[in-house]
Amino acid sequence: MSWTLRRATDADLEAIMAIETAMFETDAWSPATMAAEIGGPHGYYLVAEAPDGGVDGYAGLLAPEGSGQADIQTIAVVEQARRRGLGRTLMLALLDEARRRGATEVFLEVRADNPGAQALYRQLGFAEIAVRPNYYQPDGVDAVIMRLAVPEHQATLA
Incomplete structure (x- = not known):
């Protein structure tokens, strides 16, 4: 399957929230929080649009220009689109934007x-800190904090 990555807009909020509440049943963000993140001046939110126009995933980055740091705020891929590289593609796009904004970590x-997500992040170079x-909450599950030293962009030959 092929997806088109594009910047999320307010018009995507309903589709994003449908995924958010399905994926994160007990700790989903509120629509107001998600809308503020999508429209915030330091955020960079993407949706993965399927050929039929539906949204199969989204991901968000908080990266104030020149701060040197960025945070992956959220990422989610619908069940039927998993194990096809979409999560990795979304993460790489966020990391490219973090690099563009001057983030070094x-x-x-x-x-x-969530061992599957942890494995993906380790493959991308993140380390547990x-x-x-x-x-x-309310599940009482620990959060593993991970960090990536942003590698220099490497040009490839076509």
Whole structure:
């Protein structure tokens, strides 16, 4: 399957929230929080649009220009689109934007009970630096904090 990545807009909020509430049943962001993130001056939110026009995933970055740091705020891919490289594609797009904004390090938090996501992040070069006990509520699941030293962009030959 082929997706088109594009900047998220307010018009995508309903589709994003449908995924958000399905994926993060107990700790989903509110529509107001998500809208503020999408429209915020330091954010960079993408949606993965399927050929039929539906949204199969989204991801968000918080990266104030020139701060040197960025945070992966959220990423989600619908069940039927998993294991096809979409999560990796979204992450790479966020990392490219973080680099463009001058970030030299990127942080993220991931649920301790999500080994699939942790494996992807490790493959991308993230390393565990700390744990926040009982961070995800009401489930009481720990958050694993991970950090990536942003590598220099490497041009490739066509």
